[in-house]
């Protein structure tokens with residue numbers, strides 16, 4: 032699914048109304064869909080881990096997202112980094128696994144990220160329920176991007192709006208870290224390397240010409 | 250790396266060396282190749298760069314994509330074992346609660362110490378740097394000149410392999426012809442910075458780093474390093490032949506399994522072990538230097554971390570190379586009737602006048618570098634160019650409000666992404682979908698960081714002492730740090746910021762953060778550059794210094810300090826090449842004196 036920001040503008044009044052509805056809706060029975068705060072933290076990898084091993088998410092500490100969240104993460108990650116001419120969709124590059132590993136990690140940065148991500152996922156779902164009466168991950172492309180556009184385009188200090196924007200920013204950042212850490216991601220962004228070479232020849236002529244400089248090291 | 254346990258140790262060694270980093274490694278190398286029997290004690294575990302370095306590991310094969318955590322402060326792949334800003338069970342304390350007076354201390358507990366992950370920048374101190382007091386009336390002069398140290402810089406550069414180019418610049422010494430390895434080609438951002446530098450009067454030239462850009466000449470170098478010692482030459486030649494040249498991939502801070510870059514564990518320790526004259530005891534946490542009735546050092550007392558027991562190793566001479574802060578700690582903890590204030594501390598100067606490096610940086614986003622055709626910029630695993638300090642003339646004319654200089658380390662590379670967003674998220678706010686990917690590609694590689702590294706003037710308020718209460722988990726009293734920057738450093742930081750912003754502007758770029766108004770908002774905390782040097786300075790007068798010009802302590806003539814403790818000042822040039830040059834020189838002195846029976 033190719034996603035793109037839609038030019039369609041939704042008024043601020045309407046968006047704030049969604050938030051109000053979402054907040055008022057009693058979510059009885061739905062709370063068990065969401066992962067809880069981690070009351071006791073698992074061990075990290077310590078100060079002397081095996082550095083050469085190939086690791087998979089879940090190898091060092093258990094993953095903690097619930098199925099509902101995994102579904103939402105996958106759907107949202109693929110909206111943010113869809114399959115297109117640059118490369119595959121986020122889920123094809125295991126971005127959801129990375130995010131699960133990240134929010135399940137015992138370290139302070141990751142735990143504070145968890146405090147934004149899990150409530151943020153919940154908020155997206157509430158907005159979707161309030162607006163379309165459906166789970167976020169069941170929305171059509173148009174509906175879901177409509178919500179993203181509505182949140183991202185607004186300016187204002189309303190706590191719910193800030194929270195939604197903060198969540199999307201953090202979530203996008205995690206997607207970027209995961210996506211571009213893969214060979215397909217390297218191709219998408221234009222990284223070339225991590226291969227042994229017989230010589231280092233500096234930037235190609237085409238690049239020198241574009242920037243208007245000449246190589247000065249002979 | 251092969252080690253022995255304490256029960257395999259000899260009853261007595263010629264020399265006991267504490268620490269296996271740059272200083273200890275060089276000392277062991279020089280002494281064992283001259284035939285002296287040495288024991289080396291290392292607080293950390295053994296480490297093998299060949300099998301333990303994560304050379305090509307990718308973000309998607311690594312916990313959290315390799316992002317830093319409190320367990321691995323500089324990221325998962327960083328070649329620091331059991332260390333970082335904190336070492337488990339081994340705290341240090343602060344003398345003040347003032348936020349401007351904190352000291353941060355980077356330690357590693359492993360064979361080779363911090364040389365496994367250091368930045369490899371290898372700059373010679375210049376003639377002024379050994380005579381700073383004579384130059385501008387601040388601080389103290391060293392009891393040695395550049396000319397006395399130069400032959401040792403030559404030798405160290407030939408042994409470890411340093412790439413760079415001779416520039417003929419003031420106080421930035423050239424190496425004799427044929428010593429430096431060829432410099433790597435400049436990256437695209439380097440060339441743009443160089444062009445902008447010309448306009449604003451800042452030179453940008455090839456940096457010197459300890460990376461082999463071609464194989465070492467094992468046929469001729471060993472004879473220059475060890476004239477008349479065929480046995481040593483053969484061992485060194487063999488070691489040189491087993492080091493590959495850089496293959497232009499994998500950042501050096503992970504370590505180098507092909508031994509193309511200097512680490513004590515890739516360059517110093519293999520030939521030293523090959524001599525059969527070196528016994529290394531790992532997990533040996535040295536608490537104090539022991540002294541005999543004659544007032545001479547006779548060995549060290551350490552805690553064997555594998556058993557928790559106190560053990561002793563005996564030697565005819567003792568060399569401390571545990572890194573400045575740790576060496577100071579050992580000296581001050583070595584109390585006896587003869588040395589109630591700590592060994593070799595009759596001057597009261599042990600722990601005093603510690604300096605770090607002034608560090609400030611500015612990052613710019615450069616439109617000319619946007620959307621460039623993809624190309625490989627991995628290069629030599631670190632910076633390729635830098636700016637040596639250029640302001641001597643302006644200073645002489647009284648145009649600057651600070652003394653001494655800083656150099657600029659230039660960070661411009663399309664480095665391997667992963668873990669964090671490859672483009673600062675501020676540039677991507679509110680984007681998603683194909684537009685996000687386009688913007689990521691546009692901005693990737695368009696950022697340049699200019700990082701200043703400058704000289705701090707030693708002052709009385711920067712020192713290390715023993716905390717009266719706190720002990721580490723082995724029961725050894727820990728270091729308490731005291732720190733204060735002076736106006737000089739704060740003004741230098743602001744000058745750096747102004748210069749970097751002008752360079753970025755000249756490139757048509759914009760600075761990515763608001764500029765700091767005060768030096769304190771800019772300068773990194775004390776110790777943050779991990780160039781803590783001093784604490785037992787050398788000099789000409791025992792009342793005014795801890796050691797003589799050979800790094801031999803005045804009070805105990807068979808006790809030597811061969812890390813940076815004996816430094817009198819801390820030039821903007823990163824310290825490690827000088828640590829090695831002085832350690833080699835100190836080792837030659839030990840060899841001579843012990844041959845004469847003077848120790």
Ligand SMILES: Cc1cc2nc3c(=O)[nH]c(=O)nc-3n(C[C@H](O)[C@H](O)[C@H](O)COP(=O)(O)OP(=O)(O)OC[C@H]3O[C@@H](n4cnc5c(N)ncnc54)[C@H](O)[C@@H]3O)c2cc1C
Pocket residue numbers: 267268269270271272273274290291292293355357358359360361362363364366367368369370371372533534535536570571572573575579778779780811812813823824825826828
């Ligand atoms: C990230 C980073 C980048 C750097 N980049 C550069 C650079 O580009 N250029 C440069 O010149 N310098 C650089 N440095 C600094 C450089 O690493 C040090 O100057 C150098 O390693 C100091 O050598 P040393 O032998 O004094 O100490 P270390 O290398 O720290 O070695 C000391 C050893 O002694 C051991 N030890 C400590 N206490 C005891 C004890 N009580 N008993 C037994 N053993 C003990 C330690 O475990 C350690 O292995 C960098 C440092 C860091 C951390």
Ligand code: SF4
Pocket residue numbers: 460461494495496497498499500501502504505506507508509510628629630631
């Ligand atoms: S860049 Fe070169 S020297 Fe550095 S680690 Fe990689 S191969 Fe070794």
